[in-house]
Amino acid sequence: MTLTFTDEQEELRASVRRFLADKSPSEAVRRWMESEEGHDPAVWRQMAEQLGLQGLALPEEYGGAGYGPVELGIVLEEMGRALLPAPFLSSVALAGQALAVSGDDAAKQRWLPGIVDGTRTAALAVSEEGSSWTLEGVRTTATPKGEGWALEGTKTFVIDGGSADLLLVVARTDEGPALFAVEGADGVSRSPLTALDPTRRLAHVTLEAAPAVRVGPAGDQAGYLRDVLDLAIVALAAEQVGAAQACLDLSVEYAKIRVQFGRPIGSFQAIKHKCADMLLEVESAKSAVYNAASVAAERIAGAGEELPIAAALAGAYCSTTAVHAAKETVQIHGGIGYTWEHDAHLYLKRAKSSELLFGAPAAHRARLATLVGI
């Protein structure tokens, strides 16, 4: 298990941080979050061309660098910290990893190169109305049709589902749930949702006899899909930890310079103790997510049976940590923290939304309880 980073990994972190500070500072995030696309396509291209981030954790056969969830986690942590608006979580961490671990060479051959070089994006469509991030809740159906399949159903809260070139859709078949690739507009209608978190695009996707290709291992896919969902939870948790760290940094910095009653507010114990508690939670959340990323890497290598536990644990703890850190950041900033122009609210909305995206903390705990035999 890797809970600390090599020099090479630290260098990766530093270069991603530099890149984001340069290309995606707060002003840029704000500009792009108000835009139609929701992100800066030029930055997206540079990310692929200069740093190769899209392919970093995807297999070398398809142009990637062949690293895994640990390195991906580092990148996501930095993106969470910078609140980067980009289809990275959706296209790379969710859909890209889903393809990478699919064992389906044809699918990988067909779609991974585009994801790796950033010329195409993909999204993973799991949730349906009231279903949450579970396989049990999936009602969308897939029926064989000709060479392929036809999908029928409605997906919602699909991250970047409005813009993705490829949709990977979880649907039910007679043999249980399975993953399907949908391209093109035939039978697909997408409508953007006005998300609470302005830095992340969500969409509603309706499938009416949408032509699809089955992706992933032949036969029962339940285990495979479970892994796909868990990898997503781990990826999101890494982002949450980065955002929580950013909140702590913002708060500490402000508490040092904001003077009231003739002294920096950071010298008041009420503020000090809030910051100390935030540090405790952020550090603990890092332990949870570094462990989870490391187990995920083992899982991809064929072991890592603890992935569901590690993911549930990271999902539960990191969500709570990020939300708490964001709330305290608003509070420590007082009136300024309640304004639009300060970044505190962007973190608050990101944290609160992320908490709900892949299952609320209580849902993660309920799953964990079952997994560990409570």
Place this chain on the structure above:
Amino acid sequence: MTVTIDADLGAPARELRAYLDSIVPGYRERWGRDSSFEATLAWQKLLAAGGWAAPSWPEWAGGRALGVLDRVACDAELARVDAPMMAGVLGLQNVGPALIMFGTDEQKASLPRILTGEEIWCQGFSEPGAGSDLAALSTRAVAEGDDFVVNGQKVWTSQGMQGTHMMLLVRTDPEAPKHKGISVLTVRLDSPGVERRPLRQLTGESEFAEVFFTDVRVPKTALLGPVNEGWRVTMATLGYERTGIINLASALQRDVESLVTGLTVEDPLLRDELTRRWMDARLTGLLGARALAALGEGGKPGAAQSVIKAVWSRTTAELGETLMAVAGEQALLAENPAAMRFLRSRASTIAAGTTEVMKNLLAEQVLGLPKS
């Protein structure tokens, strides 16, 4: 004596009920659930027409001189019909009482216009460098002939954009200790040199503003209360509306009770959370009722009253989160009411005194702990 929020209606509340029955249907037909400034202004005008915009004001000022108990009973009536806010709430609740207590005849002439909403007042207290530490404010007013010349900046001014007038705290004696050099000015916001910029809140709405003063000439007759005694004037007016916080408490209780009973929640964890919120809100309401009982007997509301703001803030903030949890994934959407409510609830521990500062005050003033 026991007082509950739903105590027997006194005569004033009965009269108000009848009046509301006569105006609400027409209002709803025209405005529905619109919460825009225009709608709330229309509502204020209707209430003012019946003499109900500020029933606690003295009769000479256009009020009904209602006592605490009647006042609270009337607020319960307003809540019963789910009455909207009034547009000029700060004028009615905060500025009006200050004019009543300290105003000159000329200043008091504003009172009828505050009632009808012709004048919308806001409070220019906070500055970029003076929030919790309000007495550190640095907006300057320098006497020059018959005028004060005002320079400085106010921030986070609620209704700063719609306001016609401002109750403005300025520094008139920079040499004096910080609480002793402050004065209150009543300022027309269309005066030359006043510039306003809307500030967007984290909800996306622009409900407050920053207001800049550049060589703004304000006649000396606009001084409210004695010069350099602005701190005392401010504190006295904050104390005037002691029922304000009690209403806040009972409103929260009513709000949560109707919310919770309107929800069907099966998840046992969420039910537990909601039940806690329900209990917290009930306890907040009971604190209010206790304070009210003491006031009704002519006594001091005591510690029960002092803790209400902090308890209210916490409950409001936690309620925001609980409702969001109940909404689940639907709260991922910006227009989801629970999500919006969650965002707004973040102000409850900041506006009108942060929870941290409130707790310092409780520790020092109620419990007698030494100052830090």
Place this chain on the structure above:
Amino acid sequence: MTGSLTATPADVETDEEFRARLRAFLTDHHPGKRPRDVVEGRAWHKAWLARLFDAGFAGPSFPREYGGMDLPFTRQVIYQEEYNRARVPGPQGTGLGIAAPTLVKYGTEEQKQQFLRPMIRGDKVWAQGYSEPEAGSDLPSLRTTARREGDSYVVDGQKVWNTHADYADILFTLVRTGTPESRQKGITYLLIDAHAPGVTVRPLRDITGGTHFSEIFFDAVRVPVANRIGEENEGWPLVRTSLGHERAAGAMNQAALYRRVVTELTALAKERGLTADPLVRDRLADFEVRVRIMRYTGMRVIADIVSRGEPGPASSTSRLFITTFEQDLHEFAVDMLGADGLLLRDDPRSVQRGRWVGGFLSTRASTIGAGTAEIQRNTIAEQVLGLPRDPAMPPR
């Protein structure tokens, strides 16, 4: 954890061989159950520590010449894991964890020769005499005085809440040798023979009903100057001495201990049919989350030490994490058990001999002893996050 950065080439044994050898010893020589009688229990404990020492398995972080094992850091971690796994008693008294590192670092050769071996072997029990009635969190205000008279100091004053002092042989104390106002500049580190004339130790009953700590009175107690560690008036900087990162290795013990406790609590909940309740499940799952994080954090700190020689900020918060955890856990356990959970150890109907309610009471001390939680938060805020000090506080 593999790859032992700190292992010396002279080490012929591999980490795993070492682990196996230690495990075998601990299994073969396990002392069995502690006798219930207090006095017998202490003798039994002493005998175990001596056996451990004689076999060369005591004092993992201490130099060989004073009877320790001088293990590289990674082996200390293994040692702690195995020791904990074997469920054998740890050191008696509070000297080994707190005073011994100071002695190693600042003691004279004679002092080290004289004191370390008997402490590591458990022949002498050490207790800490720092706190005073008027000096707890604000230790630099302590008032117990030591006046120099020839080759001795004459000590007068009072200490309080001294764990295990009632059967200690040596008290490691902080005394005032400077002026009353000298604060940390006038404090001397002194070892006092607990059996010397003028020393009175009075056991104090604590919240659990037991007598785990005492108050100590010094009435003109003569202490040889040779028992002073470091220079006169320069005792304060010695107080927070640790050897390498032994504490990080020790933190894993807590994680292992609580791993077991959470499992036991879950088993108890099941046995009583409580795990069907979603609220109970949710809380138990939360403890499961936290106890695992405790372990990962411990491992992360260790991994950081091994790979970059420094623990990261996680090491500064782990104590706060653990203490809050243990309080929450025991409080929940009592709530979960309902009225039965309130019965104390001696009641025949008590649940598991009252361990949970006992733990609920005893863990109240977790956020008080050895630096209160408030003080810890202040320290984290100022020293890790760099927040400004409260100007009203005396300078450090």
